[in-house]
Amino acid sequence: MGKGKIVVTGGAGYIGSHTCVELINAGYTPVIIDNFSNSEKFVIDKLETLTNSKIILEEGDCNDIDFLRFAFNNNTEIQGVIHFAAFKAVGESSSNPLKYYENNLLSTVNLLKIMDEENIRNLVFSSSCTVYGQPDVLPVTEESPIKPAESPYGRTKQICEDILSDFVRASNNFRFISLRYFNPIGAHPSGLIGELPLGTPNNLVPYITQTAAGLREQLTIFGDDYNTPDGTCIRDYIHVVDLSKAHIAALNKMVMSNNLIQKEIYNIGTGKGYSVMEVVTTFEKATNQKLNYTIGNRRSGDVEKVFADVTKAQHELNWKTERSLEQSLTDAWNWQQNISNIVNN
């Protein structure tokens, strides 16, 4: 007898798909809700291969509340929900803010309405360290001040956390855990799932692997005149499998124990910061690939330095990262080499 079903909105996406693997490993049954607006259907097949199980898929849009109601009514024994479904391109959110406010906020409101109707009380929410902006003190803790976000995308994450907090206060048994991700990188070591390259990558690691694969001419490092040891920005890069396991730990805290938490927020990172240059040199060493890069201008909106204090998650979720930066970059490179076979087959 499994631990019951967990609805995973955006479950065919990068972090969602990796989390579905860990849900199955932990004895849960994921029910993926996805409209494939930012993911591919073949991910479902790969998940079935990887987990040797049939994946329950409800294809549709969380902005369509009738579809959402149907999807939940179609599945009994739902113990909780993990809400990934959202647009997440920082740059695009500035050029098309209404697309982000409508999708990221409406999908969350719809989801809460249906959870309330179905009396489903446990939610894990996918949030982001972007809510902290440029912290004044590092490492950043969950009590660090929330700064005005640098983008509409970041603002939708802040607003969604406020929506969840207000809903908790108004309801009598709903509770949520918000996981503030730092920088997710890498891929499942099987090479069957990973971050899909839809368009030109905004993020550093996919750009690195595509440059090494010859799909991009050259990596531009956005600025080396920051106040850091080597002048390049510092981030907290976490392996996507470690990040996925944090969702199971958060679920277990709610589903498996009836403790009376109503709302908890956790930083999910490694607790260690690495500069862009360190990522580049670690990639070259880990993969034995020479990377073609140049130093360019700063990218607007970039914060100089951010990395997490993860002691709260370690103590309260009994979770911590296990994979190194080198392992993350090795797995990212392995995925990059596999993806052309997967996409072309």
Ligand code: WQD
């Ligand atoms: C990391 C560092 C860049 C590309 C964003 C979102 C965050 C989350 C993760 C969604 C920075 C530098 C990058 C390149 C570079 N997204 N860089 N050349 O900006 O820390 O976080 O992605 O949840 O919310 O804000 O990640 O990978 O874009 O950049 O030099 O071609 O790499 O300047 O210092 P970021 P990133």
